[in-house]
Amino acid sequence: xxxxxxxxxxxxxxxxxxxxxxxxxxxxxxxxxxxxxxxxxxxxxxxxxxxxxxxxxxxxxxxxxxxxxxxxxxxxxxxxxxxxxxxxxxxxxxxxxxxxxxxxxxxxxxxxxxxxxxxxxxxxxxxxxxxxxxxxxxxxxxxxxxxxxxxxxx
Amino acid sequence: xxxxxxxxxxxxxxxxxxxxxxxxxxxxxxxxxxxxxxxxxxxxxxxxxxxxxxxxxxxxxxxxxxxxxxxxxxxxxxxxxxxxxxxxxxxxxxxxxxxxxxxxxxxxxxxxxxxxxxxxxxxxxxxxxxxxxxxxxxxxxxxxxxxxxxxxxxxxxxxxxxxxxxxxx
Numbered sequence: 001x002x003x004x005x006x007x008x009x010x011x012x013x014x015x016x017x018x019x020x021x022x023x024x025x026x027x028x029x030x031x032x033x034x035x036x037x038x039x040x041x042x043x044x045x046x047x048x049x050x051x052x053x054x055x056x057x058x059x060x061x062x063x064x065x066x067x068x069x070x071x072x073x074x075x076x077x078x079x080x081x082x083x084x085x086x087x088x089x090x091x092x093x094x095x096x097x098x099x100x101x102x103x104x105x106x107x108x109x110x111x112x113x114x115x116x117x118x119x120x121x122x123x124x125x126x127x128x129x130x131x132x133x134x135x136x137x138x139x140x141x142x143x144x145x146x147x148x149x150x151x152x153x154x
Numbered sequence: 155x156x157x158x159x160x161x162x163x164x165x166x167x168x169x170x171x172x173x174x175x176x177x178x179x180x181x182x183x184x185x186x187x188x189x190x191x192x193x194x195x196x197x198x199x200x201x202x203x204x205x206x207x208x209x210x211x212x213x214x215x216x217x218x219x220x221x222x223x224x225x226x227x228x229x230x231x232x233x234x235x236x237x238x239x240x241x242x243x244x245x246x247x248x249x250x251x252x253x254x255x256x257x258x259x260x261x262x263x264x265x266x267x268x269x270x271x272x273x274x275x276x277x278x279x280x281x282x283x284x285x286x287x288x289x290x291x292x293x294x295x296x297x298x299x300x301x302x303x304x305x306x307x308x309x310x311x312x313x314x315x316x317x318x319x320x321x322x323x
Contacts, residue, residue: 007303007304007307008300008303008304008307010307011288011303011306011307011310012288012303014310015281015288017287017288031314034310034314035310035314037317038263038310038313038314038317039282041259041260041263041317042260042263042264042267042282044256044260045260045264048182048183048186048191049179049182049183050178050179050182050195050198054182054195054198054199055174055178057195057199058174058178058198058199058202059170059171059174061199061202061203062167062170062202062203062206063167065203065206065207066165066167066206
């Protein structure tokens with residue numbers, strides 16, 4: 001004879017987690033008592049805990065891992081800074097414009113990149129459409145050419 | 155516990171030391187019973203290193219215990235898969251009259267626990283060594299509560315049979 005329906009309830013009862021049926025059933029109560037005896041006997045096993053040395057070893061390993069993680073983050077940040085610096089230096093000034101009308105040896109040094117940056121800074125608040133910036137750059141380029149032509153004709 | 159989780163997520167070294175104090179022995183005992191005492195120390199260290207690495211992904215609305223023991227359980231599973239199973243040991247020696255002393259009964263029980271099918275042994279140790287509730291055990295193993303209880307019931311039946319005469323109470 002068994003009471004399979006309440007097997008789970010008997011386990012719960014053996015661990016102090018309640019069941020009304022179990023308390024009123026002889027078969028269930030008997031099995032619960034036996035499970036409690038198993039638990040009681042198992043609890044007499046020798047304690048097996050981490051030694052102080054083992055705990056210190058684990059703490060040291062955790063600290064090492066933390067340091068490595070911080071180092072990796074620092075290296076990634078440095079790599080990003082280098083990448084940004086390289087990208088910035090790649091925006092070199094445009095080669096000096098040599099107008100065909102300029103006298104020999106006269107070099108008009110036009111830093112279109114710097115002009116673009118300055119226009120961007122000045123115009124940023126108003127944020128004009130790109131068309132206005134392009135028109136401004138074209139205007140600068142025409143003035144440079146006129147200056148070159150003027151130098152030749154003076 | 156919320157302060158502990160916050161400290162762990164912030165990478166506070168003292169929080170990890172507290173975590174080790176709270177869970178270190180329980181994890182060690184669970185791992186030692188499941189994977190063997192030789193590998194227990196290394197596996198326990200690996201559990202806490204993984205906790206340290208993954209704490210960012212831990213959902214603070216959950217409980218730390220089941221999460222940590224899930225990591226421990228998975229490591230033990232991997233370790234047992236790689237390891238060659240040790241030879242089965244015989245039962246404890248009996249006294250002249252065939253009766254066992256209390257210590258020998260305990261050894262007989264420990265042997266019987268070691269011989270449990272893996273699924274039952276896992277549930278047994280999560281409860282007895284890990285101190286998890288059955289609901290938490292079900293969460294760690296990814297099974298329904300009824301399944302966890304069924305496995306424990308099966309384990310207890312085998313252990314009761316192994317103790318036989320001693321349980322004629």
